[in-house]
Amino acid sequence: MLRLADVSKRYGPGHWVLDRVDMQIPPAQSVAVLGTNGSGKSTLLRILAGVTRPTRGRVSGAPPVIGYVPDRFPAFDAMGSLAYLVHIGRMRGLRTAEARRRGQQLLERLQLVGGIRTPIRALSKGNAQKVALSQAIMVLPQLLILDEPWSGLDANAHDVLAEILDEVVRVGGSVVFTDHRESISGAYSTLAYRIEEGRVLAVERVAPRPRGVPMAHVVLADPGAECPPPSRIDWREVAGVAGVRSIDEAIHVQVHPAACDGLLMTALRGGWSVAEVRRDREAGRLGGGDSWAH
Amino acid sequence: MGALIRYNLAAVVHGQRYVAPLLFFGIVLTVFTVNDSGPLANIYVVSASTLLVSMCWLTVTILNHEDPVRRSIQSVTAGGSSRVLVAEVVLALLIGVGLTVVGLIFPILSGSHHWDGSGLAAGVLALATCLFTGIAIGVLCSRLVVPRTGYSLLLALVVVIAVPLTPGLPPVNPALRLMSGNRPAGELLYPLSGYLVVSIVVAAGCIALTRYISVRRE
Numbered sequence: 001m002l003r004l005a006d007v008s009k010r011y012g013p014g015h016w017v018l019d020r021v022d023m024q025i026p027p028a029q030s031v032a033v034l035g036t037n038g039s040g041k042s043t044l045l046r047i048l049a050g051v052t053r054p055t056r057g058r059v060s061g062a063p064p065v066i067g068y069v070p071d072r073f074p075a076f077d078a079m080g081s082l083a084y085l086v087h088i089g090r091m092r093g094l095r096t097a098e099a100r101r102r103g104q105q106l107l108e109r110l111q112l113v114g115g116i117r118t119p120i121r122a123l124s125k126g127n128a129q130k131v132a133l134s135q136a137i138m139v140l141p142q143l144l145i146l147d148e149p150w151s152g153l154d155a156n157a158h159d160v161l162a163e164i165l166d167e168v169v170r171v172g173g174s175v176v177f178t179d180h181r182e183s184i185s186g187a188y189s190t191l192a193y194r195i196e197e198g199r200v201l202a203v204e205r206v207a208p209r210p211r212g213v214p215m216a217h218v219v220l221a222d223p224g225a226e227c228p229p230p231s232r233i234d235w236r237e238v239a240g241v242a243g244v245r246s247i248d249e250a251i252h253v254q255v256h257p258a259a260c261d262g263l264l265m266t267a268l269r270g271g272w273s274v275a276e277v278r279r280d281r282e283a284g285r286l287g288g289g290d291s292w293a294h
Numbered sequence: 295m296g297a298l299i300r301y302n303l304a305a306v307v308h309g310q311r312y313v314a315p316l317l318f319f320g321i322v323l324t325v326f327t328v329n330d331s332g333p334l335a336n337i338y339v340v341s342a343s344t345l346l347v348s349m350c351w352l353t354v355t356i357l358n359h360e361d362p363v364r365r366s367i368q369s370v371t372a373g374g375s376s377r378v379l380v381a382e383v384v385l386a387l388l389i390g391v392g393l394t395v396v397g398l399i400f401p402i403l404s405g406s407h408h409w410d411g412s413g414l415a416a417g418v419l420a421l422a423t424c425l426f427t428g429i430a431i432g433v434l435c436s437r438l439v440v441p442r443t444g445y446s447l448l449l450a451l452v453v454v455i456a457v458p459l460t461p462g463l464p465p466v467n468p469a470l471r472l473m474s475g476n477r478p479a480g481e482l483l484y485p486l487s488g489y490l491v492v493s494i495v496v497a498a499g500c501i502a503l504t505r506y507i508s509v510r511r512e
Contacts, residue, residue, distance in 0.1 A: 050374070051366040052512045068370040074361040078308040087304060090297035091371045135367060 001026055002048065002143060002174065007057030009043055017043045019198030021057070025143065030165055030175040032185030034203065035195035041178040042071055042147050044195065048176055049145045063143050065092070067136030071147035073128045075120040081107060081131045082116035085138060092139040099138065106134040110157050126152040137164060144168045146177040150184055162188060186256055187215075187242030215242060216260040219276035220251045220267050230271035238263055250275060298372050298381035299388075302356065306385070309359050315351035319344055319393055323400055330405035334413040335482065337405065338420055339473045341397035343458055346424035346466060348393060350454045353386045353432025354446065362437070375512070376505055379438070383429060383501055390425040397421050412480040416473065419486035423469045426493035427457065430500035438508035465489035465496065
């Protein structure tokens with residue numbers, strides 16, 4: 001198990017970005033790291049990935065195969081995305097044909113737009129991010145580290161990313177990811193840490209959603225002309241919300257069952273009318289193959 | 295390691311920045327060796343000093359070809375940043391061996407020289423000395439040690455000119471002095487071998503120092 005013991009980090013003589021961090025990444029868990037911009041999330045992930053050395057303290061128990069997806073994927077290369085993945089696959093010990101098959105399969109699954117032979121530098125940010133994600137899972141890693149993986153990805157890729165995280169956890173691997181939105185981390189993680197002023201604290205969760213338990217599905221509507229118009233609420237920022245979609249003037253919100261009452265309270269206070277509340281029929285995170293916009 | 299070297303080769307080839315140092319090598323070699331008819335050891339001074347500059351330039355190009363974030367992905371995939379550095383140095387060395395062969399044979403073909411085994415052997419030793427020294431300077435002037443490109447370029451330029459021109463500074467200056475003298479090539483082999491060993495030690499030291507600095511900076 002990957003462990004950080006009393007790890008501190010500062011760049012040069014500056015302030016401590018991380019301060020005496022003790023943390024463990026248990027197997028078969030998906031760990032969210034929360035924190036504001038510049039709080040040290042990326043530095044913590046870089047230390048976990050072995051890319052950055054801590055100034056003090058010790059990192060132990062790193063597994064042999066680590067997948068790392070940085071928060072941005074600088075793309076200056078004339079190399080095509082498939083060719084890049086084949087190279088990465090070979091570095092991971094795959095044979096060329098095997099690496100090609102796996103690369104193609106991943107890019108198809110993530111629905112890369114722009115062509116698998118197009119130079120990476122010609123791809124859009126979201127599509128380059130898909131290449132970045134694919135390289136990390138050419139061989140299913142024992143530890144998958146993702147820095148803000150949802151940013152820039154489209155709704156379909158969100159679903160695939162959720163499946164990938166599940167796959168890694170299901171085979172006993174660990175996932176560590178950051179996101180600044182609590183709703184996302186709530187829906188995809190089983191453990192959470194928060195970084196505040198360099199200290200990393202375990203977050204007490206509102207009863208983590210057990211595997212296989214369906215999410216709640218809430219349909220909210222405008223109460224109509226007789227009532228005052230409902231207030232504008234950014235549903236994605238409400239605790240426990242995993243997905244939001246707008247269908248025929250109604251707002252469909254998918255929410256962690258434990259956070260459902262809180263969501264209803266927020267909605268009613270905001271002047272919204274609750275049209276429907278139900279458990280999703282399927283256990284899948286985003287339910288029924290629908291594509292949810294985050 | 296093979297896959298790692300192959301990836302770096304492909305990335306460098308795609309990036310096309312290798313063209314300038316290779317072109318420089320080809321042009322200088324052509325200009326100074328075509329129709330030359332002096333002793334072979336003398337003309338190898340041109341080959342060797344051109345190789346020194348080209349290898350320094352090429353090594354910087356290879357080590358700087360990837361953005362630091364992308365390099366971090368490569369090092370996680372490869373299992374450590376040291377492996378990436380070694381792969382890049384090996385790639386530079388492989389290309390350098392190719393250039394060494396060209397630097398040895400081209401002057402013979404393009405000029406009219408009396409050539410023998412000991413002349414060729416002296417050439418191999420002098421060129422290899424410059425090959426390793428060029429890599430050593432290139433590694434130290436790469437982004438891993440000097441993050442700003444402008445400073446990196448300036449430093450590389452100053453060092454690569456100063457090293458062969460500083461009287462008595464081993465290994466390049468004394469090796470080239472030996473080659474440009476009138477002593478028979480057979481007598482040069484022993485001291486040249488010594489300078490080659492020095493250049494290998496210098497290169498190993500520079501690579502270790504670069505690794506130390508880049509790891510501390512991570």
